[in-house]
Amino acid sequence: MAELSEQTIEALFDESRTFPPPEEFRAGATVTSDEILRRAEEDPEGFWAEEAGRLAWRRKWDQVLDWSNPPFAKWFVGGKLNVTESCLDRHLESNGDKVAYYFEGEEGDTRTITYRELHAEVCRLGNGLRSLGVKKGDRVAIYMGMVPELPVALLACARLGAPHSVVFGGFSADSLRDRINDCDAKVLITCDGSRRNGSVVNLKAFADQALADTPSIESVVVLRRTGHDVPMVEGRDRWYHELVSDQSTECPAEEMDSEDILYLLYSSGTTGKPKGVVHTCGGYLTGCATTHRLVFDLKPEADVYWCGADIGWVTGHSYIVYGPLANGCTSVLFEGVPQYPDKDRFWDIVEKYKVTQLYIAPTTIRTMMKWGTEYPAKHDLSSLRVIGTVGEPINPEAWIWYHHNIGGDRCPVVDTWWQTETGAMMISPLPGVTTLKPGSATFPLPGVFADVVDESGNSVPLGGGGYLVLTRPWPSMLRTLWGDDERFIETYWTRFSDPSSGKWVYFAGDGAKRDKEGYYWLLGRVDDVMNVSGHRISTLEVESALVDHPAVAEAAVVGRADPTTGQAIAAFVTLRGTATGDDALLAELRQHVADKIGKIARPASIVFTPELPKTRSGKIMRRLLKDVSEQRQLGDVTTLANADVVQDIAERAKGVRAAED
Numbered sequence: 332m333a334e335l336s337e338q339t340i341e342a343l344f345d346e347s348r349t350f351p352p353p354e355e356f357r358a359g360a361t362v363t364s365d366e367i368l369r370r371a372e373e374d375p376e377g378f379w380a381e382e383a384g385r386l387a388w389r390r391k392w393d394q395v396l397d398w399s400n401p402p403f404a405k406w407f408v409g410g411k412l413n414v415t416e417s418c419l420d421r422h423l424e425s426n427g428d429k430v431a432y433y434f435e436g437e438e439g440d441t442r443t444i445t446y447r448e449l450h451a452e453v454c455r456l457g458n459g460l461r462s463l464g465v466k467k468g469d470r471v472a473i474y475m476g477m478v479p480e481l482p483v484a485l486l487a488c489a490r491l492g493a494p495h496s497v498v499f500g501g502f503s504a505d506s507l508r509d510r511i512n513d514c515d516a517k518v519l520i521t522c523d524g525s526r527r528n529g530s531v532v533n534l535k536a537f538a539d540q541a542l543a544d545t546p547s548i549e550s551v552v553v554l555r556r557t558g559h560d561v562p563m564v565e566g567r568d569r570w571y572h573e574l575v576s577d578q579s580t581e582c583p584a585e586e587m588d589s590e591d592i593l594y595l596l597y598s599s600g601t602t603g604k605p606k607g608v609v610h611t612c613g614g615y616l617t618g619c620a621t622t623h624r625l626v627f628d629l630k631p632e633a634d635v636y637w638c639g640a641d642i643g644w645v646t647g648h649s650y651i652v653y654g655p656l657a658n659g660c661t662s663v664l665f666e667g668v669p670q671y672p673d674k675d676r677f678w679d680i681v682e683k684y685k686v687t688q689l690y691i692a693p694t695t696i697r698t699m700m701k702w703g704t705e706y707p708a709k710h711d712l713s714s715l716r717v718i719g720t721v722g723e724p725i726n727p728e729a730w731i732w733y734h735h736n737i738g739g740d741r742c743p744v745v746d747t748w749w750q751t752e753t754g755a756m757m758i759s760p761l762p763g764v765t766t767l768k769p770g771s772a773t774f775p776l777p778g779v780f781a782d783v784v785d786e787s788g789n790s791v792p793l794g795g796g797g798y799l800v801l802t803r804p805w806p807s808m809l810r811t812l813w814g815d816d817e818r819f820i821e822t823y824w825t826r827f828s829d830p831s832s833g834k835w836v837y838f839a840g841d842g843a844k845r846d847k848e849g850y851y852w853l854l855g856r857v858d859d860v861m862n863v864s865g866h867r868i869s870t871l872e873v874e875s876a877l878v879d880h881p882a883v884a885e886a887a888v889v890g891r892a893d894p895t896t897g898q899a900i901a902a903f904v905t906l907r908g909t910a911t912g913d914d915a916l917l918a919e920l921r922q923h924v925a926d927k928i929g930k931i932a933r934p935a936s937i938v939f940t941p942e943l944p945k946t947r948s949g950k951i952m953r954r955l956l957k958d959v960s961e962q963r964q965l966g967d968v969t970t971l972a973n974a975d976v977v978q979d980i981a982e983r984a985k986g987v988r989a990a991e992d
């Protein structure tokens with residue numbers, strides 16, 4: 332494939348340049364007309380009901396949507412199902428031997444798991460969990476690496492109707508503990524360790540630290556993955572293989588109401604405390620399955636689909652586990668990272684499994700751009716049909732690079748905007764229909780109603796920017812925050828709703844503009860949430876972790892623009908008493924944040940300063956720190972109580988280099 336140099340990218344990139352679906356693609360695409368969008372716009376409930384009808388229901392619903400008590404929605408009211416019957420059982424008769432997952436381990440070890448095998452494994456673990464006393468409604472925490480037993484664990488919980496709460500394997504012991512305690516999980520499923528970038532992460536050791544202070548946990552199930560010695564606590568810890576060895580491969584599925592909870596997933600918000608986003612069964616699965624099928628132009632009989640996310644995040648829940656399995660498709664499940672053992676690992680996998688759809692984050696694409704085109708060029712990527720991105724805005728240069736070097740100029744790029752809270756994609760191209768513009772997520776999907784509004788909630792005419800909102804309920808929307816209805820209303824439904832006139836509008840927390848043709852261009856978060864490599868991290872959470880260190884008096888954290896990771900965490904710290912801001916303390920503070928939250932939250936840079944810029948009422952002016960971090964002309968400093976301090980910080984910041992990892 333032709334080398335795409337920086338100059339060529341610039342020449343190719345032109346804001347007005349558009350990419351209609353290529354003729355060859357359209358010829359084979361399932362949806363090629365915008366009729367579906369019109370139909371869904373005219374009758375959204377009819378559209379969603381038709382989609383829900385593709386799932387396996389034990390009892391059909393009586394009412395599609397109950398919005399009589401907003402913002403608490405109920406979808407497919409009265410419907411009964413168990414999502415695992417849609418994801419597994421119904422495929423067995425005609426497709427039992429079809430591959431559900433091609434597992435590719437980090438060290439090159441592989442496993443091929445058919446739908447029948449997956450079903451059996453889920454049943455065995457389901458029975459094992461039942462033997463530990465897990466029943467409908469009990470919460471089960473899951474803290475594992477990317478191994479086949481991870482989707483098995485999610486599905487086994489779903490089989491029993493026990494809401495799972497997956498905690499990303501990169502989170503610290505403290506984060507795991509807080510998430511377990513917030514929902515009083517009864518059981519934890521974990522691994523001895525996980526493999527990452529050539530080394531072993533000792534998950535069980537982190538779990539043990541967390542478990543020192545988790546009174547609700549009765550049992551711990553430990554999968555043997557890395558094989559290193561781990562201490563097992565008598566009476567509490569059980570080996571996974573021992574738990575499932577004598578279990579039956581049939582496990583009756585609990586009958587769930589459409590609105591029963593399927594899972595919780597904690598996500599960072601504007602306060603220091605992560606919130607437990609609640610998803611329910613019927614609507615969530617409808618959202619995942621529909622969008623997965625439409626956005627990837629899925630042909631389950633022929634496709635090998637690969638989402639490179641981790642199941643610890645919502646992308647993995649919706650587009651590695653629930654959506655793909657409901658659609659009966661074959662997926663790749665990859666344990667490792669793009670650079671191990673070499674920088675062509677992803678392309679090696681695409682070639683090896685003849686991957687047809689690839690779904691990754693812009694940050695990965697930008698990293699690969701830095702590595703150069705020789706890595707993808709070594710491999711045959713001609714099996715790819717649709718390539719997607721998620722998690723953060725994709726800059727047009729990265730889009731063009733991806734389209735050309737990975738998609739061979741023939742694969743539509745689907746830039747999908749959504750959130751943990753939305754459960755499924757909301758704004759995205761339909762690859763056989765939508766003319767693409769690099770950097771734009773294009774239009775709301777069928778059955779999704781979005782708008783861009785100003786401060787007072789009025790729709791901004793095309794061509795203008797403002798706040799992104801969703802104006803109608805959708806099936807996969809979060810139902811509440813675990814144990815905190817008030818925060819649910821406050822966070823998402825207060826800013827632009829007008830309950831007195833019956834107007835309920837969901838505020839996503841993102842800025843967006845629409846161009847004259849109505850294309851949506853996402854502008855990033857408008858709250859105190861950072862997006863680092865597609866991961867949501869709250870500035871307050873990092874600040875709390877920093878001030879928790881005995882040497883730190885005060886801390887302010889901002890997300891600074893970064894060419895690879897989207898944003899990088901920039902911290903400003905004042906120290907207590909005689910502590911000195913030297914390299915040793917800097918390293919210690921970064922490690923401290925990693926211990927408190929996880930490595931992903933480590934500040935890239937820390938500036939030590941005797942004072943932070945504050946208003947007269949004592950509020951830290953983060954906006955100015957962002958200007959300093961991004962080396963911009965300083966904004967208005969007139970409201971500051973200590974204006975000269977900003978100049979001093981700007982001088983100090985000049986000498987600070989970002990950490991490399």
Ligand code: PRX
Nearest residue numbers: 721722723724746747748749750751853867
């Ligand atoms: O700011 C938006 C950004 O990621 C946030 C949601 O993060 P999370 O709940 O962790 O879910 C990530 C995976 C769905 C959003 O509020 N975001 C996500 N996708 C895009 C995006 N920003 C721009 N373009 C996208 N395609």
